[in-house]
Amino acid sequence: MTAVLTERDRVLDALGAVRDPELDEPITTLGFVSTCVVSAAGDVVVRLRLPTYFCAPNFAFLMVADAYDVVAALPAVRAVDVALEDHFAATQINAGVAARAGFRASFGDEAAAELDELRRTFVSKAVLAGTDQVCRQFVAAGTDPAAIAGLTIGDVPPSAALERLLRRRAELGLPTGPDAPLLIDVGTGAAVEAAAAARHLGLARLTRTGIEANTGICRGMLKHRYSDAGAGEEEP
Numbered sequence: 093m094t095a096v097l098t099e100r101d102r103v104l105d106a107l108g109a110v111r112d113p114e115l116d117e118p119i120t121t122l123g124f125v126s127t128c129v130v131s132a133a134g135d136v137v138v139r140l141r142l143p144t145y146f147c148a149p150n151f152a153f154l155m156v157a158d159a160y161d162v163v164a165a166l167p168a169v170r171a172v173d174v175a176l177e178d179h180f181a182a183t184q185i186n187a188g189v190a191a192r193a194g195f196r197a198s199f200g201d202e203a204a205a206e207l208d209e210l211r212r213t214f215v216s217k218a219v220l221a222g223t224d225q226v227c228r229q230f231v232a233a234g235t236d237p238a239a240i241a242g243l244t245i246g247d248v249p250p251s252a253a254l255e256r257l258l259r260r261r262a263e264l265g266l267p268t269g270p271d272a273p274l275l276i277d278v279g280t281g282a283a284v285e286a287a288a289a290a291r292h293l294g295l296a297r298l299t300r301t302g303i304e305a306n307t308g309i310c311r312g313m314l315k316h317r318y319s320d321a322g323a324g325e326e327e328p
Contacts (some may be wrong), residue, residue, distance in 0.1 A: 103164060106165070106166055107163065110162055112124070114303075119140065142179060143311075218303075264278060275293075
């Protein structure tokens with residue numbers, strides 16, 4: 093029994109690496125994992141849920157597919173059954189993920205393209221939001237935006253926020269070394285010029301507050317829809 097619980101913990105840890113693409117938070121912390129069952133033989137059954145019946149199917153597909161991938165990659169797992177429940181497109185999403193078919197093959201003419209560009213768009217927003225989180229300490233200290241534009245990663249004290257920002261930047265292929273500029277254009281990869289720093293910081297702040305507002309709304313809707321806590325859920 094202890095071994096089964098240990099494997100379940102490992103599965104939940106793996107699922108913690110899967111993020112809602114729009115909210116940039118783990119699906120476990122958000123409460124999106126309704127159940128996670130691991131047998132002694134290594135068969136894993138995971139069920140996912142979302143705040144509403146009409147959550148965007150492309151976002152949902154990404155989360156279900158990513159959840160399948162991280163669980164299937166665990167060494168002690170023999171079989172994987174990951175499925176979305178209570179969603180209007182659950183049948184298509186679940187069948188497509190189980191078949192490893194991709195988004196276009198799963199939705200046919202309803203899908204304009206695969207989801208790589210969508211994923212990149214939301215990682216770019218996460219980089220902007222993370223930039224605001226890291227730079228708030230300098231803004232609060234009264235540092236001029238032009239001076240912040242002159243800072244490098246090495247000038248920033250270590251923190252969990254900085255680690256998250258660097259992970260997101262790495263996903264986009266942006267520089268993460270100590271000599272890399274702190275402010276960077278996520279589209280071009282170029283350092284933000286001093287004259288554009290105030291605007292860049294304003295956009296970063298707006299992006300962060302927008303994500304946090306959406307996260308609060310989604311948490312509220314999920315709690316209204318489901319009264320029970322999700323598997324592996326932690327209080328925000």
